[in-house]
Amino acid sequence: MIKLAIDLGSSMTKIYRADTNSGIVLAEPSCVAVCDDTQEIKAVGKAAKNLIGKTAEYTRIVNPIKEGLIVDRPIAAKMLCEFLSRIGIKKSALRHALIVVSIPCGLGDAQLSEYVALMDECDLRKVRFVEQPYLAALGGGAVLSETDPIFCLDIGGGMSNAAVISANGIIAGIALNVGGNHIDNHIINKLANDSKLLIGALTAEKIKNEIGSLAISPLGSMVAEGSSTQNCQPDSTAVHATDLSESIRACINKILDYAVGVLWNLPAEVAAAVHHNGVYLSGGVMKLAQAPQYIGNKLNMRYHICEEPQFATVLGGGVLLQDKELLNRFARKVDM
Ligand SMILES: Nc1ncnc2c1ncn2[C@@H]1O[C@H](COP(=O)(O)OP(=O)(O)OP(=O)(O)O)[C@@H](O)[C@H]1O
Numbered sequence: 001m002i003k004l005a006i007d008l009g010s011s012m013t014k015i016y017r018a019d020t021n022s023g024i025v026l027a028e029p030s031c032v033a034v035c036d037d038t039q040e041i042k043a044v045g046k047a048a049k050n051l052i053g054k055t056a057e058y059t060r061i062v063n064p065i066k067e068g069l070i071v072d073r074p075i076a077a078k079m080l081c082e083f084l085s086r087i088g089i090k091k092s093a094l095r096h097a098l099i100v101v102s103i104p105c106g107l108g109d110a111q112l113s114e115y116v117a118l119m120d121e122c123d124l125r126k127v128r129f130v131e132q133p134y135l136a137a138l139g140g141g142a143v144l145s146e147t148d149p150i151f152c153l154d155i156g157g158g159m160s161n162a163a164v165i166s167a168n169g170i171i172a173g174i175a176l177n178v179g180g181n182h183i184d185n186h187i188i189n190k191l192a193n194d195s196k197l198l199i200g201a202l203t204a205e206k207i208k209n210e211i212g213s214l215a216i217s218p219l220g221s222m223v224a225e226g227s228s229t230q231n232c233q234p235d236s237t238a239v240h241a242t243d244l245s246e247s248i249r250a251c252i253n254k255i256l257d258y259a260v261g262v263l264w265n266l267p268a269e270v271a272a273a274v275h276h277n278g279v280y281l282s283g284g285v286m287k288l289a290q291a292p293q294y295i296g297n298k299l300n301m302r303y304h305i306c307e308e309p310q311f312a313t314v315l316g317g318g319v320l321l322q323d324k325e326l327l328n329r330f331a332r333k334v335d336m
């Protein structure tokens, strides 16, 4: 039987195939280019993302998953079906495949039913929905026990999940609509205000990923290209890592304020265990230079991080697909 773990991230969709031991078989931007007139799909995934800011007027770039929620189900369904076909899964095999799907921590019933409907539209019938913190913890190498809770923090593109979990369930948790995209927006605003340079979303993301840092005095600089806000002519400016520090820190600190809120009012034994065990970090934003160290320091906890933190969630889905008992325990009860 085909067994897949699917992480429909706001930035990237990741798919893991467990039955053939293939590991991660797809990682593509959760992005679709649609023709406004005909509603025809022009590109999906990487090809669609490359069109951001460069398309003709009648082409729309859609991110069907925003801040962890399905905001355009028909387009999300087309995107997911295309991704499933790209990894070579035949349509006829979909309804028999066992699928683990990551959902945000504490997702409400109305939004969960959107996920259910989306899977149904893709002909996926044996779906187990699992809240993100369980998956990220397992994918990040944590062992979940009933008596030894752990704290997990994932910062993705559109959202962050923070939760204290054990094998018995989520003790306290939150999903927050702040992530790496917010840092990109800060960078766009900063360059517009300080350097009178308008840059696109792709350029802002590139700047963040290449020179963004949470070090005290970060080094590094690059040239950003765009257009002048004053005369709309092509223009460029040098950006230094130090110029971005304040915005990046502000965004991460906001997330940490909420993360710390999750740690308040824990029963004393749970608080002690969590502090002893340290924090499990995941999500693409943890690749920012010095992010794990900065967050560990702020939380006053030691941290654990895997080599590719953006894949922790989907890898956790892979772990659950090998352990039926654990999967049944963590899957949210849903009528499909
Ligand atoms: N090297 C890097 N440095 C900094 N940020 C990075 C790096 N690589 C990726 N990112 C950022 O990580 C984010 C994507 O992470 P991830 O794949 O975990 O998100 P997602 O799962 O798609 O979204 P979400 O969980 O919010 O729904 C994006 O903002 C991306 O720019």
Ligand SMILES: [Mg+2]
Binding pocket: 007, 009, 010, 156, 157, 283, 313
């Ligand atoms: Mg994610």
